[in-house]
Amino acid sequence: MMRRSSRWLGWTTAVLLAVTVVMGLWITPPDQVQGNLVRLLYIHPAIAWVALYVSFGTAVVAAGLYLWPRTRSLEMDRVSYCAMEISVVFIALTLVTGSIWGRPTWGVWWAWDARLTSTAILGVFEVAYLALRRANDDVEVRARRSAVFTLLTAINVPIIHFSVIWWKTLHQGASVLTATGSLNVHGTMLTTMLLSFVGFTTLFFWFLFRRVALESRRDARRTGELDSALEMRRREGVG
Amino acid sequence: MIRTAWLVARKDLRIEFRSRVLLWQVTPFALLSLVLAGLALGPDKAGSSSSAPGLFYLVVLFVALSVVQRSRSLESAPGTRASVATLGLDPAGVFLGKSLALTLELWGLGLILLIGSVLFLHIALIGAVKALPSVAVTLGVMSTAGTIYGALTTGGEGPVTLLPLLTLPAFAPLLVAGERSLSAALYGGALWEWWVIVVVALVAYVAVGVAVYGVLEES
Numbered sequence: 001m002m003r004r005s006s007r008w009l010g011w012t013t014a015v016l017l018a019v020t021v022v023m024g025l026w027i028t029p030p031d032q033v034q035g036n037l038v039r040l041l042y043i044h045p046a047i048a049w050v051a052l053y054v055s056f057g058t059a060v061v062a063a064g065l066y067l068w069p070r071t072r073s074l075e076m077d078r079v080s081y082c083a084m085e086i087s088v089v090f091i092a093l094t095l096v097t098g099s100i101w102g103r104p105t106w107g108v109w110w111a112w113d114a115r116l117t118s119t120a121i122l123g124v125f126e127v128a129y130l131a132l133r134r135a136n137d138d139v140e141v142r143a144r145r146s147a148v149f150t151l152l153t154a155i156n157v158p159i160i161h162f163s164v165i166w167w168k169t170l171h172q173g174a175s176v177l178t179a180t181g182s183l184n185v186h187g188t189m190l191t192t193m194l195l196s197f198v199g200f201t202t203l204f205f206w207f208l209f210r211r212v213a214l215e216s217r218r219d220a221r222r223t224g225e226l227d228s229a230l231e232m233r234r235r236e237g238v239g
Numbered sequence: 240m241i242r243t244a245w246l247v248a249r250k251d252l253r254i255e256f257r258s259r260v261l262l263w264q265v266t267p268f269a270l271l272s273l274v275l276a277g278l279a280l281g282p283d284k285a286g287s288s289s290s291a292p293g294l295f296y297l298v299v300l301f302v303a304l305s306v307v308q309r310s311r312s313l314e315s316a317p318g319t320r321a322s323v324a325t326l327g328l329d330p331a332g333v334f335l336g337k338s339l340a341l342t343l344e345l346w347g348l349g350l351i352l353l354i355g356s357v358l359f360l361h362i363a364l365i366g367a368v369k370a371l372p373s374v375a376v377t378l379g380v381m382s383t384a385g386t387i388y389g390a391l392t393t394g395g396e397g398p399v400t401l402l403p404l405l406t407l408p409a410f411a412p413l414l415v416a417g418e419r420s421l422s423a424a425l426y427g428g429a430l431w432e433w434w435v436i437v438v439v440a441l442v443a444y445v446a447v448g449v450a451v452y453g454v455l456e457e458s
Contacts, residue, residue, distance in 0.1 A: 067454065124408045127404075131405075135392070136395045136396075137396075159412065
């Protein structure tokens with residue numbers, strides 16, 4: 001059942017992203033100001049959305065559920081870890097696509113802008129999280145510390161989100177949906193952007209399903225190896 | 240909880256007082272870092288006080304890291320944490336006590352570094368006095384955050400290298416807020432928004448520490 005759902009999700013993602021590519025590259029018109037550079041904006045905001053809110057959000061919620069005594073299970077730890085791992089990839093993609101767009105627009109690959117810097121700091125936090133997991137062998141200790149660390153890093157998301165309002169540096173504010181609720185993007189451009197958001201979100205869940213399944217198998221193998229090693233030692237002792 | 244905090248803080252401070260590690264190792268390191276930071280910029284730029292707040296907080300950050308490292312090493316001897324656990328102390332009290340001891344130690348070092356900045360980086364004495372409250376609160380946040388991150392790295396592999404990796408991103412907003420508030424105290428400008436960030440961070444770290452320190456110490 002799980003395998004079938006995963007396959008269905010994979011195909012849906014592939015179709016959604018393929019349609020996004022076709023619409024983004026051939027159907028939508030060039031922007032009046034940015035020209036063809038606007039096509040990068042069909043993927044950059046969607047990738048950032050997955051990195052900061054969907055993926056990192058899933059990691060934070062799962063970490064919270066792990067720490068909550070009633071919902072504590074290693075499955076929650078696994079979901080949190082895998083979501084964080086995917087978030088690292090998406091944060092890197094966010095910075096790379098932003099940088100490619102920034103070079104012709106702002107004239108630099110990197111600017112000490114509030115949103116860029118705070119996003120990069122979140123990326124460093126996530127790499128630190130992966131290092132923290134590798135530093136502890138005990139499964140329970142690792143899960144507990146990782147969950148606490150994840151919750152501590154969650155404060156970064158509102159900082160990143162509101163950084164464009166609080167500091168007013170180079171990165172533009174909300175472009176698609178403004179604070180007053182009015183839309184700034186219309187027609188095929190809006191459709192392509194929405195498709196991109198849905199496509200990358202389903203891509204995240206497809207990755208998550210696959211990654212959690214892999215991690216569960218890896219944990220089961222480790223437990224199996226430990227059990228067989230213990231059994232072997234026991235036999236040696238008896239013999 | 241308060242009684243436990245007071246006991247733990249007194250214990251940590253007494254160990255520091257007797258061992259003199261802060262005095263003979265960390266303080267010279269702090270001053271040397273300040274001089275080296277000035278040298279790295281060159282005599283002209285180090286003398287211009289516009290870079291002084293940033294240099295001051297960069298040195299504070301590295302000193303804070305070594306003090307946090309030192310605070311964790313007090314419990315690194317085999318069996319120490321296990322025997323402390325059997326005492327049945329309130330973990331929230333232990334967290335507050337360790338944070339308090341760290342804060343007092345960092346306040347002392349921060350004061351020395353501010354005097355060093357007046358001497359080596361030519362910041363105005365009156366500006367340094369005006370900056371004291373904001374420096375004190377920022378160092379308080381670094382202590383509480385450092386106590387939590389220190390507990391996260393205890394017992395694992397490579398705690399000495401892991402601690403900076405976990406702590407530095409958390410200290411980054413404090414570095415910015417501290418540098419801006421020190422600049423505002425020295426050269427004028429809006430102080431309140433940086434104060435808000437630092438105070439919110441202090442409340443958040445104290446609340447998180449009180450809530451989760453027990454979970455971390457179970458490890």
